[in-house]
Amino acid sequence: MKLTFASLLGVAATLSLTMPLPAHHSFAATYIEDAPPTEIKGTLKSFRIQNPHSYVQIEDEKLTDKEGTPVRWVVEWGAAAQLATQNVNAATLKAGDKVVVTGAPGRNPEDFRLLMRTITRPADGWKWPVGNQTFR
Amino acid sequence: MKLLHTLPIILSASLLLAQGPAGGRGGAGAPAGPAAAIDFSGMWTGNMQEDSAERGAGPDLVDYAGVPINEAGRLWALSYDPSRLTSRFHQCDGYVAPYSVRAIGNTRVWEERDPKLQKLIAIHWYSQTFEGHRVFWMDGRPHPPAYAPHTWMGFSTGTFVGNTLRVETTHLKQGWLRRNGLPESDQATLVEFFTRHGDHITYTSVINDPVFLTEPSIKTTDFFRQPIDPGGWLFPCDDSEQVTGRAPDQVPNYLFGKHPFLEEHANKYKLPALAMLGGAETMYGEFEAKLKTATVAEARAKTLPAAGPSLTSRAVDPDPKDGNIHVLHVRGNVYMLVGDGGNIVVQTGDEGPFVVDTGSGKLTDKVLAAIKELSPKPIRMIANTSFLPAHTSGNEKLKNAGSDPSVVGTFLALAAPNAGSTASILSHENVVTRMNGSLGAPATPPGSWPIDTFIGDRLRKFHNGDSVELFHTPNAITDGDSFVHFRRADVIVAGDVFTTTQYPFIDTANGGSVQGEINALNAILARTVFEHSGEGGTLVVPGRGYLSDEHEVVEYRDMVAIIRDRVKAMIAGGASLQQVKAARVTADYDTRYGANTGAWTTDMFVEAVYNSLKKK
Numbered sequence: 001m002k003l004t005f006a007s008l009l010g011v012a013a014t015l016s017l018t019m020p021l022p023a024h025h026s027f028a029a030t031y032i033e034d035a036p037p038t039e040i041k042g043t044l045k046s047f048r049i050q051n052p053h054s055y056v057q058i059e060d061e062k063l064t065d066k067e068g069t070p071v072r073w074v075v076e077w078g079a080a081a082q083l084a085t086q087n088v089n090a091a092t093l094k095a096g097d098k099v100v101v102t103g104a105p106g107r108n109p110e111d112f113r114l115l116m117r118t119i120t121r122p123a124d125g126w127k128w129p130v131g132n133q134t135f136r
Numbered sequence: 137m138k139l140l141h142t143l144p145i146i147l148s149a150s151l152l153l154a155q156g157p158a159g160g161r162g163g164a165g166a167p168a169g170p171a172a173a174i175d176f177s178g179m180w181t182g183n184m185q186e187d188s189a190e191r192g193a194g195p196d197l198v199d200y201a202g203v204p205i206n207e208a209g210r211l212w213a214l215s216y217d218p219s220r221l222t223s224r225f226h227q228c229d230g231y232v233a234p235y236s237v238r239a240i241g242n243t244r245v246w247e248e249r250d251p252k253l254q255k256l257i258a259i260h261w262y263s264q265t266f267e268g269h270r271v272f273w274m275d276g277r278p279h280p281p282a283y284a285p286h287t288w289m290g291f292s293t294g295t296f297v298g299n300t301l302r303v304e305t306t307h308l309k310q311g312w313l314r315r316n317g318l319p320e321s322d323q324a325t326l327v328e329f330f331t332r333h334g335d336h337i338t339y340t341s342v343i344n345d346p347v348f349l350t351e352p353s354i355k356t357t358d359f360f361r362q363p364i365d366p367g368g369w370l371f372p373c374d375d376s377e378q379v380t381g382r383a384p385d386q387v388p389n390y391l392f393g394k395h396p397f398l399e400e401h402a403n404k405y406k407l408p409a410l411a412m413l414g415g416a417e418t419m420y421g422e423f424e425a426k427l428k429t430a431t432v433a434e435a436r437a438k439t440l441p442a443a444g445p446s447l448t449s450r451a452v453d454p455d456p457k458d459g460n461i462h463v464l465h466v467r468g469n470v471y472m473l474v475g476d477g478g479n480i481v482v483q484t485g486d487e488g489p490f491v492v493d494t495g496s497g498k499l500t501d502k503v504l505a506a507i508k509e510l511s512p513k514p515i516r517m518i519a520n521t522s523f524l525p526a527h528t529s530g531n532e533k534l535k536n537a538g539s540d541p542s543v544v545g546t547f548l549a550l551a552a553p554n555a556g557s558t559a560s561i562l563s564h565e566n567v568v569t570r571m572n573g574s575l576g577a578p579a580t581p582p583g584s585w586p587i588d589t590f591i592g593d594r595l596r597k598f599h600n601g602d603s604v605e606l607f608h609t610p611n612a613i614t615d616g617d618s619f620v621h622f623r624r625a626d627v628i629v630a631g632d633v634f635t636t637t638q639y640p641f642i643d644t645a646n647g648g649s650v651q652g653e654i655n656a657l658n659a660i661l662a663r664t665v666f667e668h669s670g671e672g673g674t675l676v677v678p679g680r681g682y683l684s685d686e687h688e689v690v691e692y693r694d695m696v697a698i699i700r701d702r703v704k705a706m707i708a709g710g711a712s713l714q715q716v717k718a719a720r721v722t723a724d725y726d727t728r729y730g731a732n733t734g735a736w737t738t739d740m741f742v743e744a745v746y747n748s749l750k751k752k
Contacts, residue, residue: 026194026315030218050374057380065381074222074378081368107197107397108219108388111379136193 027136030107031115037102038114040073044097049080049090053135056093056119058101075101077116078135086133097121173256173274174299174332176245179362182238186357191240194315196401200414203313207442209348210413211724214395214439215698216317217388219379225661225690228373230288230669232311234326234343236268237261238357242366259294259301266669267371272303279306283454283464283474285683286322288671301330309671310691313343313353318414321347321728322636322688323451335361346450347727351416373669385654387697391705392723393440399432409435441723446738448730454636454682461502463510464683466675468625469600473506475499477526478679481629482507483622485600488516488538491559492620492629493679497529504537514538517599519606520563520586521631522617523570523577524641527679531584535559561586562595564608566616570646577646607663609633609656613640615647619660628660629677634689636681639722639729639741640696642748649748650700657693661686695725703745713746 027033042058054077063071077083093099099121103114116135120127184191200213220226231239241264248258261270272294279291290308294301305326313320324345331338337359342352390396402409408430417423454474456462461475473480477496480503482489489511495503507515515538520528538559549555563586571586573579588595595606595618602624609617612633620629632641633656642648664674664686676684702721711719722730722738730738 025218025221026196028189028194029197029316030194030221048374048376050376051372055376055378072380074380106219108217111219111222113219113222113379 027115031104031113032107033104033115035105037117038105039100039102040114041100042070042073042098044093044095044099045072046095047090047093049083051079051081053077053079054083056099056101056116058099061098071112073101073112073114075103075114075116075119082135086128086130088128092126093121098123172299173296174301175247176259176261176301176330176332176337177247178245179365180243180245180337180359181362181366182240182243183358183360184240187238190314191238196404197316197397198395198399198409199316199401199412200314200318201407201411201418203318203414204349204351204353204416204419205313205318205414206348206350206727208447208724208727209313209319209345210415210438211392211441212319212348213317214398215389215392215724216319217390218317219388220694222378222382223387223690224375224377225686226670227375227378228666228668228670229311229687230266230671231268232308232320232324233268233270233289233292233305234308234320234324234341234355235312235315236263236265236270236288237328237339237341238355239263239265239268241265242362242368243359244369262369264366264369265371266373267369270305272301279304281454281456281462281464281474282452283456283462283472283682285675285685286688288669290326297329299331303328303330309687313345313348319348321345321451323347323728324349351419371669384658385651385697387694387701389694389698389701391702392719392721393436395439398435398439402435408432410438413438441720443718444720446720446722446730446732447726448732448738449638450727451637451729455680459499461499461506463506466625466627466677466683468627469602470622470625470627471510472677472683473503476503476530478524478632479629479677479681480530481620481627481677482510483600483602483604483625484511484513485602486513487600488513488559490517490519490597490599490604491515491534492519492677493521493527493631494518494530494534496526497533500530500533503530504534507534515559516540516542517597518559518561519604519618519620519629520561520567521619521629521633521679522614523563523567523646524614524632524643525580527631528567528571528580528584531561531586532581535561535583560588562588562590562597562606564595564606564616564618565589565591566614566647570614570616575646607659609652609659611647611649611652612642612656613648613653614643617656619656621663626665626674627677628663628674630660630679630689632679633657634660634676634684634692635678636684636688636692637678637729638680638731638736639725639738640692641736642741642744644744644747644751648744649751650696650703650745651748654693654697654700657689657696660689661693664689695729699725699742700745700749703742704749707746707749713743716746717742 042061045057045059048055056075058073060071101119102117106113244262246260256274259272270289272292274294286307286309288309290305292303292305294303310322311320327342329340340356342354344352399409402412410430461473464472466472469484471482476499480495481492535558540556540560543556568585569575570577571580593608597604602622605621606618640653666686667673670687706716
């Protein structure tokens with residue numbers, strides 16, 4: 001295929017729409033991205049679609065704090081617009097869903113934070129990412 | 137995934153090559169003589185091949201190489217725990233202008249011209265990321281006074297120098313030099329040069345920061361023009377509770393010398409940690425020789441404050457100190473008066489001015505004249521945020537210049553014929569017990585004492601069409617502090633619990649404590665709402681300093697909590713007051729707030745923190 005100047009511009013314009021939306025923080029500074037992913041299983045408590053990044057909160061099915069209260073994980077995900085292009089919207093997940101998540105661990109273990117790598121809902125087989133979907 | 141990052145670079149290069157030499161199209165880049173206005177209108181995208189990690193996903197922790205930071209900047213960054221950004225008060229923090237220009241995303245530029253004369257008034261530079269809307273004023277207007285608000289974008293004025301647009305920016309908020317915690321202070325100023333060559337712009341920025349830099353930080357980049365609107369210009373941000381169960385006074389931070397990832401970045405690239413700790417020397421070629429001999433011990437030494445006396449503030453004094461009272465419109469019917477010690481706030485309306493604090497008493501006649509200019513009606517009410525003389529010394533004169541017609545005609549007037557002939561002074565009850573000398577503080581004249589006092593947490597008034605609330609914050613800088621919230625105008629008057637000029641004046645002899653101070657700042661934050669990207673919305677008038685919003689209060693709260701944590705840790709380790717002072721626990725904030733002379737020195741502040749923690 002011959003790449004014309006006009007076609008290049010078209011691709012450039014499209015790319016600019018799909019560029020990762022920067023958070024105000026640095027991913028590398030916030031998460032240990034080189035560490036083996038942490039896997040958690042639990043109940044989804046909330047799914048907040050927001051910018052610059054969305055968040056999923058999950059109550060761990062096994063892990064508890066010193067008082068015996070289940071640990072609540074917060075998992076950082078893509079921006080609302082990014083997820084929308086990947087067929088993820090506010091109706092995709094609902095409170096009470098049983099999910100399995102893997103993610104890069106946060107630098108402060110006491111925060112119970114993860115940077116989303118994968119999420120699956122075994123009940124119906126729904127999963128993300130599919131193919132090369134990403135928000136990074 | 138990687139393709140997405142790489143393709144724009146390839147495309148950028150292709151576009152650069154495709155469009156030929158500079159100035160080849162339309163003549164926009166051709167010099168048009170001195171002071172000629174070059175049109176920058178259009179959509180532009182920054183080339184990302186330079187510092188792409190910085191501008192995309194973000195830098196590693198403890199990578200400060202090549203940045204001319206001073207000791208304070210390095211220690212501030214090393215104290216930064218990225219978990220701090222999980223606080224809802226930081227989640228939507230925007231980028232400051234110098235960072236915003238080089239951020240990922242597109243930019244739209246347009247001119248604003250006088251419709252009759254076609255004179256250039258301003259150039260608007262709007263960045264997609266965080267909706268960073270900068271206005272370069274081209275009409276020769278001056279920069280605002282030092283007591284005016286600071287914003288992410290700051291205040292910019294521009295001039296053309298040949299075919300280059302030169303822009304000067306002041307009034308920036310505290311923000312990032314790098315997104316790994318390396319700070320840029322609210323005292324930083326920026327000079328930029330935009331040179332258009334046809335469909336390209338060459339851009340150079342020079343950041344001067346007296347608080348955190350020893351030399352200017354100079355960067356360049358370039359932009360290419362986008363002929364097709366890329367869209368996606370909005371950048372909303374909402375905050376939410378991210379880490380559950382964290383106490384509101386907890387601010388994630390690393391103690392000096394305890395950064396858990398100190399050598400991670402250096403090890404990753406097999407470089408000495410010393411190089412990663414930055415400083416002007418790391419910008420120059422001569423440093424290469426040092427790399428061969430650098431030791432871990434040298435690096436570790438740089439993670440602690442150097443021995444010696446505390447450094448002092450390099451910040452601009454927001455008080456003009458010219459013997460005049462300066463009036464700044466805050467919002468709606470609320471004004472800030474600057475010049476007589478502590479800031480004074482005046483709310484105007486049909487019922488007569490409601491005044492918060494009355495200054496140091498040195499310029500009270502001028503304060504009265506300024507209030508008269510704002511409202512011809514007599515002052516009706518005065519609120520005191522504390523008993524401190526910088527805020528109450530004008531009480532008697534202002535009170536006597538006012539009146540409270542709501543009292544005239546009531547049964548009170550039957551017993552006291554003079555009732556209502558002066559304004560009413562409101563405060564927490566403990567203000568009076570400090571002013572009347574009953575608790576040991578020197579007594580002030582009885583005519584200056586508040587008469588409408590309250591106990592408990594709140595006093596409410598509806599005045600001039602607004603709900604006005606006084607909230608008591610126990611044992612903050614004294615035991616009688618209140619902040620005042622004009623709810624409709626959404627303006628909070630903080631008193632000396634929050635200033636932009638000094639460490640908090642924690643008066644332990646009169647009931648102040650560091651924990652109460654943190655709680656008071658959190659009480660203010662519990663009432664603020666930002667407008668966009670963590671700025672604007674609720675405005676906060678500090679006891680001293682420039683008109684602020686939530687962001688300045690948060691940074692101040694963080695500072696007090698972090699210093700408390702350091703002192704607490706040293707007390708737990710058995711340190712004496714002298715040892716705590718010698719450790720320079722405020723070293724990363726001293727170039728912003730420190731003082732070694734005057735009424736409130738760094739040593740006094742550290743002593744107040746130490747003593748109030750020891751009391752527990």
